[in-house]
Amino acid sequence: MSHQTKPAPLQVKAIGSFYVGGEIRTLTGLPIRHRVSTPGGPTYPVDPNGEVAVGQMYVHYVCLAAPRTPIPLLMWHGGGMTGANWETTPDGRPGWQWFFLRAGINVFISDAVERGRSGFAPYPDVYAEAPYFRTAKEAWEKTFRFGPAGSYHRASTQRRAHPDCRFPLVSFDTFMKQSVPRWDCNDALTQAAYDALVTTVGDCFLLIHSQGGNFGTHAALAAPDKVKAVIAIEPSGAPDPAKHDPSLLKDVPHLFVWGDHLEGNDFWEKYQPGARRWYEALIAAGAPATWIELPEQGIRGNSHALMMDDNSSQIAGMIMDWLLRTVPGAFSS
Amino acid sequence: MSHQTKPAPLQVKAIGSFYVGGEIRTLTGLPIRHRVSTPGGPTYPVDPNGEVAVGQMYVHYVCLAAPRTPIPLLMWHGGGMTGANWETTPDGRPGWQWFFLRAGINVFISDAVERGRSGFAPYPDVYAEAPYFRTAKEAWEKTFRFGPAGSYHRASTQRRAHPDCRFPLVSFDTFMKQSVPRWDCNDALTQAAYDALVTTVGDCFLLIHSQGGNFGTHAALAAPDKVKAVIAIEPSGAPDPAKHDPSLLKDVPHLFVWGDHLEGNDFWEKYQPGARRWYEALIAAGAPATWIELPEQGIRGNSHALMMDDNSSQIAGMIMDWLLRTVPGAFSS
Structure with a gap:
């Protein structure tokens, strides 16, 4: 018998959002602003001094009517991005948010401090420097490894991607539209908000990407009783390990997942060793840790945007299998 | 028979997001940036020149398995805010997103251009001036009308709200955390993205708030064949009317809803008349338009944040009743 059936609807109990962390801060001594709302319109004075919110973090959630586990999955995006990364892929396929909801897990997606819906106070008192904003060339050649150094060109027809690149390159412009500025020297504020999120949510799994990997691995150290697993996607x-004790995490399984073409990429050749050192320290301390380089499993061509690559569902499936195998007690059958 | 039943789960077909509008722009002539990622860390040069995305808009959607109408509701927030406004209220009650999903309508929530997940390119080439950021005092006394002029105080215990204020003031700090900066003189870029959203989605209802009211009423004028109703919450x-022809909208029902305490508020005494003039022009042109001032119906104390006030569900219910009464053909029974 062969007939197509529509997928059953997702049974949802709640969709919503909240803010964690941050504080109300009083700004003083800022000059009166002479504001013009509309080009050519009147100028009127605005006093920017007073109380504003600083350092808070936006968290979106979807909770299922009957999840397979009471433990939610917290998804933390990387630098210069927002939680939109985890939603629909740039070429319109369901993202990892949908995959893990379908797999029966409640999903919480945050925007890092000063990005996306978390907002930012645009004053030197709060953020000393101007923000930094990634160009298409940097995304293509360095951070996301769609092609080798020198392969980006302003004209899309003249770009040279890795021949086996799995990112949906036809949607590269749409991908760039997900970019947001980021401030440097801001890690303490952001880490505090992530730590506050874990405290607020309680037991949780962390699915962390790129810069979010740094925040997530530190958050696990700060709350090894609450973080039940860490899935680090190219952190x-x-x-x-010289400053932090990995044995605190001996009961917290860690999975590290890496794509292709890191060799010869000067950005990743600089940043991957730090993650590797932490993985080895976890292993040495007896913590359950897994290190997967996809090319070693015959899966070639993955970029840094593993959650958007054309095999994103396959990789999400590998993560889900690892979760079920590693923390089986958390799931009902 | 009296027993409590759990509400039935929401039957969801899809949750996701996409970007509309905007373009890839090439920045040139910007000085090389000397970036420091971590306090005390090394300085390295970054070239900010190249291609970046400008003017795009983030749109989040929840689509139901069996909506009562094929026409989605597009929710457009006001100035200095993001789509988070429509989600959970600051004091943790379900927001209007959830209300209208429960009522059987697919809901699309966008972040205006340069706000929230829509991102912004932090360069004078793109946005000439520094952004503007609302203080707690301005929110309290002017924009959101929680109390009269002079009633805000830095210490929460010394603030004087309107005695009948319906905003959950205990959550005022959380409300402030929803704030984001906004750029002035940017309306054309934002309007273009909203117009692109209507073109992309097709038939739609608009639920628009505050600054979003201006964009939404103009979007209806630009696409009176697609916009099937406009619900303007304190636009x-x-x-x-001297520049635009209201008779283009003779088949597009408009509902205007206003809270309390506009009298004596210098901000709203300046801005409400423009909306009133457009309403009167619509009526004169034979367009179906409704103007509701809640105090005239005996509903007192509503702030500018009607979707967060303690009677937010009552007001959403009034809007839903108006929709069912005004465009009954759009809904299955």
Whole structure:
């Protein structure tokens, strides 16, 4: 018998959002602003001094009517991005948010401090420098590894991607539209909000990407009783074993997943070793940790945007299998 | 028989997001940036020149398995805010997103251009001036009308709200955390993205708030064949009847809803008349338009944040009743 059936609807109990962390801060001494709302319109004075919110973090959630586990999955995006990364892929396929909801897990997606819906206070008092904003060339050649150094060109027809690149390159412009500026020297504020999120949510799984990998691995160290698993997708940083004790995490399984073409990429050749050092320290301390380089499993061509690559569902499936195998007690059958 | 039943789960077909509008722009002539990622860390040069995305808009959607109408509701927030406004209220009650999903309508929530997940390119080439950021005092006394002029105080215990204020003031700090900066003189870029959203989605209802009211009433004028109803919640602007022809909208029902305490508020005494003028022009042109001032119906104390006030569900219910009564053909019974 062969007939197509529509997928059953997702049974949802709640969709919503909240803010964690941050504080109300009083700004003083800023000059009166002479504001013009509309080009050619009147000028009127605005006093920017007073109380504003600083350092808070936006968290979106979808909770299922009957999840397979009471433990939610917290998804933390990477640098210069927002939680939109985890939603629909740039070429319109369901993203990892949908995959893990379908797999029966409640999903919480945050925007890092000063990005996306978390907002930012645009004053030197709060963020000393101007923000930094990634160009298409940097995304293509360095961070996301769609092609080798020198392969980006302003004209899309003249770009040279890795021949086996799995990112949906036809949607590269749409991908760039997900970019947001980021401030440097801001890690403490952001880490505090992530730590506050874990405290607020309680037991959780962390699915962390790139810069979010650094925040997530530190958050696990700060709350090894609450973080039940860490899935680090190409983390750009991790705790330094000389400063942090990996044995605190001996009951917290860690999975590290890496794509292709890191060799010869000067950005990743600089950043991957830090994550590797932390993985080895976890292993040495007896913590359950898994290190997967997809090319070693015959899966070639993945970029840094593993959650958007054309095999994103396959990789999400590998992660789900690892979760079920590693923390089986958390799931009902 | 009296027993409590759990509400039935929401039957969801899809949750995701996409970007509309905007373009890839090439920045040139910007000085090389000397970037420091971590306090005390090394300085390295970054070239900010190249291609970046400008003017795009983030749109989040929840689509139901069996909506009562094929026409989605597009929710457009006001100035200095993001789509988070429509999600959970600051004091944790379900927001209007959830209300209208429960009522059987697919809901699309966008972040205006240069706000939230829509991102912004932080360069004078793109946005000439520094952004503007609302203080707690301005929110309290002017924009959101929680109390009269002079009633805000830095210490929460010394603030004087309107005695009948319906905003959940205990959550005022959380409300402030939803704030984001906004750029002035940017309306054309934003309007283009909203117009692109209507073109992309097709038939739609618009639920628009404050500054979003100006964009939404103009979007209806630009696409009166697609916009099937406009629900304007305290719009801070509207088309000028001397420049725009309201008879284009003779088949597009408009509902205007206003809270309390506009009298004596210098901000709203300046901005409400523009919306009133457009409403009167619609009526004169034979367009179906409704103007509701809640105090005239005996509903007192509503702030500008009607979707967060303690009677937010009551007001959403009034809007839903108006929709069912005004465009009954759009809904299955």
